[in-house]
Amino acid sequence: MSELADFLQWNTPNLLADEVREASCHWLLLNGLGLEAGPSKPCADLQSLVLPIRDWQLSISTAGFYSAADQATPNSVQFRIPRGEANTLLFGLLGESTAAPAHPLDPQQWWFWLVPMAKLHPDRQSIGLNPLIRAFGEGLSFGDLLEQLQPQRPVFRIVLDEEEATAKSTDPMVGQEFESYDAAYDVLERYYADLCCSDERSYYRIVEQSA
Structure with missing residues (x-):
């Protein structure tokens, strides 16, 4: 073990302390979202x-x-409700009631709730786990949380023109997906450039969808 690792273990022996748990949740979220x-x-x-x-x-x-x-024995779980400029609170619960987690940087040890501030009573300063679950469900895994927070990226798909869609639904060009319109357009441009005047051709369009 390096001297730095020795120092960190000596300086912060309790990885489940409140301040370490708070910092770990922020670290996981920021890194998970890039x-x-x-x-x-x-x-x-x-x-x-x-x-x-x-x-x-x-x-x-x-x-x-x-x-x-x-x-x-496990704590009785209570979440503090901070007040300020936020319009949404992310409640993060570390671990299970049956055993202490090994460390707080394992995303599989966390459950999350995204709660609009407008749905919490303005005078409320904390909320317990059971009221939170009753009001807002069983919570999200870390992966599900990232899916909700990450902006949806556009997907550009090649499809047949509507009048040909039924007759040529097995066309290998159909359904190809690209991260940009230009990339999809380049594929269609090469397809049409390779055709001779006498070749039977299909007509396509590019549609934008959300991933």
């Missing part, structure tokens, strides 16, 4: 930070069943 985490953790209270992601102004509040690896 966003810049910055050179160091912000000095501000992480729950007071607002992350601008798509249409959301997002604040994160986390909780865990265990605050230490040697804890005998």
Whole structure:
């Protein structure tokens, strides 16, 4: 083990402490979305930070069943409700009630709830796990959360013109997908360029869809 690793283990022996759990959730989210985490953790209270992601102004509040690896019984889960500029709260729950997680950077150990601030009572300062589940469902896995937060990328698909769609539905050109209109257009341009005047030809168009 390197001297740096020795120091980090000595300085932060409890990876389930509240401040480590909060930072771990931010780190996972930023890296999962491909966003810049910055050179160091912000000095501000992480729950007071607002992350601008798509249409959301997002604040994160986390909780865990265990605050230490040697804890005998699980905590009663309560999420703090930070107030500020955010229009959506992301509640993140670390671990299961049956055993303490090994460390907080395993995304499979987390469950998440995306909750609009407008759906929370303005005077409410915290919410328990059971009320959260009753109001907003069983929660999202890390993968499902990223799918909701990531902007949908456009997909450009080659399709037959409507009048030919039934007769030539097995055409190998049909259904090809591209990340840009230009890429799809280039394929069609090469197809038409290779045809002779006497060749039977099909006519295609490019449609944009969301991935």
